Amino acid sequence: MRFRGKIVDVGCIQHFTRVISMVAKLAKNCTVRITASKIYFILSERLVNGGVNIWCELSQTNFFSEYAMDGLSEDYNEIFLEVVPDNMVKCLKTAQTAKSVKIKLTKKHSPCLTFEVELPSLTGHSRVVTHDVPVNVIPRRLWDEFEEPEMPDFDVSIYMPSLKVLRNVTDKMKNLNNYVTIAANGSGEMVLKVETDMASVSTHFGDLSNPQWSKENMPAAANSQPKDRDPEKFAEARIDIRKFSQFLSGQQVNPERVICNILDNRVVHFFLLHDDVSLQYFMPVISS
Incomplete structure (x- = not known):
């Protein structure tokens, strides 16, 4: 599996940060679903036990200037990751005036979403700050648990x-x-x-x-x-x-x-x- 995205517009960086911050306020942990066209943030709890369900989706073309991903396989071209969204927010808070933000799926001691934040410098030379956010890769057998919730006929x-x-x-x-x-x-x-x-x-x-x-x-x-x-x-x-x-x-x-x-x-x-x-x-x- 492979994922790499780059955001270069300051407005897009700030908007992306606001989206992640919104998710972080609603869920301590969530699932990130990465597809070729969209990124989803999902929290699926049992409503009968007092839990809540969240389904947030954004189109990658509205945020990323560069975007590439290869999923689990040709038939299942998606990536599912378990992540703490607040950890992503902490990375992005350093990027509000950044020249660019790169996000990559990497394997270090464990799987990570690596944020490379390119910051402007008074000397004219950019400096890059790197943050690693630990993630858990969700196996294919569990993907069905993260389908979009079906809405009933509301009154x-x-x-x-x-x-x-x-x-x-x-x-x-x-x-x-x-x-x-x-x-x-x-x-x-x-x-x-x-x-x-x-x-x-x-x-x-x-x-x-x-x-x-x-x-x-x-x-x-x-x-x-x-x-x-x-x-x-x-x-x-x-x-x-x-x-x-x-x-x-x-x-x-x-x-x-x-x-x-x-x-x-x-x-x-x-x-x-x-x-x-x-x-x-x-x-x-x-x-x-």
């Missing part, structure tokens, strides 16, 4: 309000309860609610839009608002407020749109859309 799909506003609201609610109920309907309304023994506190958002999905423009087959569902009827889900806050505070790529899909009392799916990055984040429902 409600809605564009979310400003994430900054949601984060401020959620941070205040964290002091009241460990869980928050998120509810939305097909008429552009969303509610965040926490309950205590003494009170019930809720924040209402209106005039939001409801996207109309089709199988052609979803990353996996799913429908938008069910045709026979009353648009005024709310679908809701009770989720871990700290995980929700972590998701909101981890968004550093300034997504153009964020969609919340709710399967009533089953699962919440957040879908972030940007020009060259998309992220899906599944959160399980906590029973009351």
Whole structure:
């Protein structure tokens, strides 16, 4: 297996750093899937056990000026690596004004992703700083565990309000309860609610839009608002407020749109859309 990529545009280096930083805030460990056209960051936990699922993908052509990879074989031309994303962030923090960043899969004492950061110098001569990030190569027999999560037919799909506003609201609610109920309907309304023994506190958002999905423009087959569902009827889900806050505070790529899909009392799916990055984040429902 072989992988080598080079980023020379400062804007691309900074954007790539923001993507990895976002993943690092959501997952301590993740799987990096490298293909000929895309790089994926994947976290797959069992939702029934309170885990979350993350599926982040970016197109390599939007970041890399040079890109070459040879996968496991001609039939399985992919590479799967287990990595600590925070270690990648630490390497990239030194590269925010770099002339270039090379990323290579190397074999030293163990497999590594090696970052070669070319920094400018006042003397006119560049200097290269090298970082080795240890990785584990995932064998072919385990690849099926890292397939894109299939999305069910959600009861409600809605564009979310400003994430900054949601984060401020959620941070205040964290002091009241460990869980928050998120509810939305097909008429552009969303509610965040926490309950205590003494009170019930809720924040209402209106005039939001409801996207109309089709199988052609979803990353996996799913429908938008069910045709026979009353648009005024709310679908809701009770989720871990700290995980929700972590998701909101981890968004550093300034997504153009964020969609919340709710399967009533089953699962919440957040879908972030940007020009060259998309992220899906599944959160399980906590029973009351």
